[in-house]
Amino acid sequence: MKNIFNTRFLIIVTLLLVTCCKNEPKHDGFTISGTVVGLETGEVKIGYGIQGPTNLKVIDSTQLVDGRFEFNGKVDFPDMVNIIIDSKYMGQFFLENSPITVQINENSFKPIVSGSKSHIIYSEYEEKAFAVYEKEKYKPIKEVSEEIKSARRAKNQKMIDEGMAQMKTLEPLINERKQEVMDIKLTYANENPSSPVAVYVLGYQYMEYLMSKEELKKYYNMFTGDARKTTFFKEHISKVYKNAFETVNAGNVAPDFTLKSLNNEVVTLSKVSANYVLVDFWASWCVPCRASFPHLMELYKTYKKDGLEIVGIGTADKEESLKKAIEEDQTTWIHAFDVVKKREYGTVAVQYGVPHLPTTFLIDGGNLEVLLRDPTKEELDNKLKELFGH
Numbered sequence: 505m506k507n508i509f510n511t512r513f514l515i516i517v518t519l520l521l522v523t524c525c526k527n528e529p530k531h532d533g534f535t536i537s538g539t540v541v542g543l544e545t546g547e548v549k550i551g552y553g554i555q556g557p558t559n560l561k562v563i564d565s566t567q568l569v570d571g572r573f574e575f576n577g578k579v580d581f582p583d584m585v586n587i588i589i590d591s592k593y594m595g596q597f598f599l600e601n602s603p604i605t606v607q608i609n610e611n612s613f614k615p616i617v618s619g620s621k622s623h624i625i626y627s628e629y630e631e632k633a634f635a636v637y638e639k640e641k642y643k644p645i646k647e648v649s650e651e652i653k654s655a656r657r658a659k660n661q662k663m664i665d666e667g668m669a670q671m672k673t674l675e676p677l678i679n680e681r682k683q684e685v686m687d688i689k690l691t692y693a694n695e696n697p698s699s700p701v702a703v704y705v706l707g708y709q710y711m712e713y714l715m716s717k718e719e720l721k722k723y724y725n726m727f728t729g730d731a732r733k734t735t736f737f738k739e740h741i742s743k744v745y746k747n748a749f750e751t752v753n754a755g756n757v758a759p760d761f762t763l764k765s766l767n768n769e770v771v772t773l774s775k776v777s778a779n780y781v782l783v784d785f786w787a788s789w790c791v792p793c794r795a796s797f798p799h800l801m802e803l804y805k806t807y808k809k810d811g812l813e814i815v816g817i818g819t820a821d822k823e824e825s826l827k828k829a830i831e832e833d834q835t836t837w838i839h840a841f842d843v844v845k846k847r848e849y850g851t852v853a854v855q856y857g858v859p860h861l862p863t864t865f866l867i868d869g870g871n872l873e874v875l876l877r878d879p880t881k882e883e884l885d886n887k888l889k890e891l892f893g894h
Contacts, residue, residue: 532578532601533576533577533578533579533601534575534576534577534578534579534599534600534601534602534603534604535574535575535576535603535604536550536573536574536575536576536599536604536605536606537572537574537603537604537605537606538572538573538574538575538587538605538606538607538608539571539572539606539607539608540568540571540572540573540589540593540608540609540610541571541607541608541609541610542609542610542611543568543571543589543592543593543610544568544570544571545567545568545569545570546567546568546589546590546592547565547566547567547568547589547590548565548566548567548568548573548587548588548589549562549564549565549586549587549588549589550562550563550564550565550575550585550586550587550588550599551563551564551585551586551588552583552584552585552586552735553586553735553739554735554736554739554740555848556586556588556594557586557588557591557594558846558847558848560586560588561735563577563585564577568589578601579599579600579601580733581700581730581733581734582598582599582600582620582622582700582701582730583598583599583700583733583734583735584596584597584598584599584626584704584734584735584736585597585598585599587606587608587615589608592610593608593610593613594613595608595612595613595614595615596615597615597617597620597623598617598620598622598623598626598700598701598704599620600620600621600622600623602619602620602621603619604617604618604619604620604623605617605618605619622700622701625701626701626704626705629688629689629692629701629705630705632688633685633688633689636681636684636685636688637681637685639681641677642677642681644674644677645671645674645677645678645681648667648670648671648674649671651663651667651670652664652667652668652671655667656832659832661834665798668795668798671795682714685709686709686714689705689706689707689709690706690709692705692706693705693706693723693726693727694726697726697727697728697731698727698728698729698730698731699730699731700730700731700733700734702727702731703727703731703734703736703737703741704734704736706723707736708740708860710723710740710741710744711744711859711860712744712747712748712859712860712863712877712878713860713863713878713880717748717749720744720745720748720749721745721749723741724741724742724745727741743859744859746857747857747858747859748859750857751856751857752855752856752857752865752874752877753874753877754874754875754876754877755873755874756873756874757871757872757873757874758773758783758856758865758867758872758873758874759852759855759856760772760773760774760872761773761852761855763817763840763841763842763852764840764841765838765839765840765841766827766830766838766839766840766841771815771838771840773815773867773872774872776813776815776838776869777813777869778811778812778813778869779810779811779812779868779869779870779891780811780812780813780866780867780868780869780875780888780891781812781813781814781815781866781867781869782800782803782812782813782814782815782864782865782866782867782884783815783817783856783864783865783867784796784800784814784815784816784817784862784863784864785817785819785842785853785856785858785861785862785863785864786816786817786818786819786861786862787818787819787820787821787825787826787861788818788821788822788825788826788828788829789821789825790861790862792861792862793861793862794829794833796862796881797833797835799881800814800835800837801835801836803884803885803888804836804837806888807888807892810892811869811892812888812892813837813838813869814837814838815837815838815839815840816830816835816837816838816839816840817839817840817841817842817850817852817853818839818840818841818842818843819841819842819843819849819850819852819853819858819861820843820847820848820849820850820853820861821843821847822843822847823841823843826839826841826843859878863878864876864878864879864884865877865878866879866884866887866888875887
C-alpha cells in the first residue's frame with residue numbers, strides 16, 4: 505500500500521512539473537537588468553555605433569532609478585551595443601535575445617556582463633589577446649614605452665632620442681608580439697565566418713597597414729550571414745575595404761586641397777614647391793603617429809635637398825593639441841590643420857579616405873599622381889631610394 509502511495513505521489517509531482525514547464529512563457533527577446541555603483545539617477549541609453557556617443561544610433565532609453573535600470577526588446581541578431589549614462593559613463597557589451605545582467609561601476613568602462621553567450625565568447629578572446637601583451641618576454645617593450653612617455657613629459661630630448669633608438673632595436677620583438685595577437689584573432693575569424701562575434705574579435709586588425717591587399721579582400725569576402733550585418737562590419741570593415749580599393753589609390757590623381765597652416769597662412773597641395781610630397785595624416789593623441797616622426801625626420805634630412813617635402817595634416821584632434829605636439833616633437837616640415845568641432849576626421853581626411861592614423865600618401869609634386877598609398881616603412885624607404893637614386 506505504501507509503495508502504491510509513493511508511486512502515485514511521484515506521478516502527480518511529475519505531471520505538475522511538466523504542466524508548469526509547458527505553461528512557462530518562452531523567452532523570445534532580451535531583458536537587460538542593470539545595476540550601477542556610483543550613480544543613482546540619470547538617463548540610460550543603448551545604441552549601435554563604433555564611435556561611442558558620436559553618431560550613436562539609439563535603440564532604446566530609460567531612466568536610472570536608485571542605481572537600477574531595465575530594458576526589454578528583441579533583436580534580429582547579436583551585435584555589440586554601447587551603453588551610456590548621461591555624459592558620466594560609457595561601456596559596451598554584446599546584446600542578444602536572452603536574459604542579460606549588466607553590472608556597472610562608474611569608475612570602470614568595462615561592465616560585468618552575464619547571460620550573453622556572445623559577450624562571454626568575445627571577452628574570452630579579448631583576454632587571450634591581452635595576455636600576450638603581459639608575457640614576460642614582451643615586458644621590455646612596455647618598459648621602453650614608459651621611458652619615452654616620461655622623457656616627453658619632461659621635454660628631455662636626449663632621453664627621447666635614446667628611448668627611440670632602444671625601441672628601434674626592439675622592432676623584431678614588437679613584430680613578434682603583433683603577429684601573436686593577430687594569429688589569435690585570425691584563427692577565430694577563420695573558424696567562425698558567420699559569427700557576429702568573429703567580426704569584433706578580428707576588430708582593428710582589419711587595417712590597411714596590418715594586412716596585405718589580398719588579406720583585406722579575403723576577410724571582407726569571407727564573412728557571411730549575420731556577421732556582415734553587424735555595426736562593425738558596416739562601419740569599419742566595409743569602410744576600410746572601400747578606402748583600400750575604391751578611393752584615392754596609387755595611380756590616381758590626389759585631390760587638391762587648401763588648409764590653414766601652422767603660421768595662420770594657407771597650404772595648397774598643388775602649390776607646394778617640391779618634386780615629391782609626402783602627405784602625412786596624424787593626431788597628437790596617436791602614439792604610432794608620433795613614434796613614426798623620428799624616421800620621417802631622417803628621410804626629410806636626407807632627401808629635402810633633392811626635392812622632398814612633407815606636409816603633416818593634423819586631423820581628428822584639437823588645433824591647440826596639434827600645435828603643442830609639433831613644438832614637443834620639433835617636426836620642421838609643413839604643417840596644416842584639417843580639424844572639425846568634434847574629434848572626427850576633417851574634410852580632407854574624408855576626401856582621401858583615411859582609414860586610420862597615421863596614413864601617408866607619396867605624391868608626385870608635378871602632376872599630383874599618387875605613387876604610394878599608406879606604405880610600410882620599408883616600402884617608403886625603397887621608393888625614395890628609387891626616385892632619388894640614393
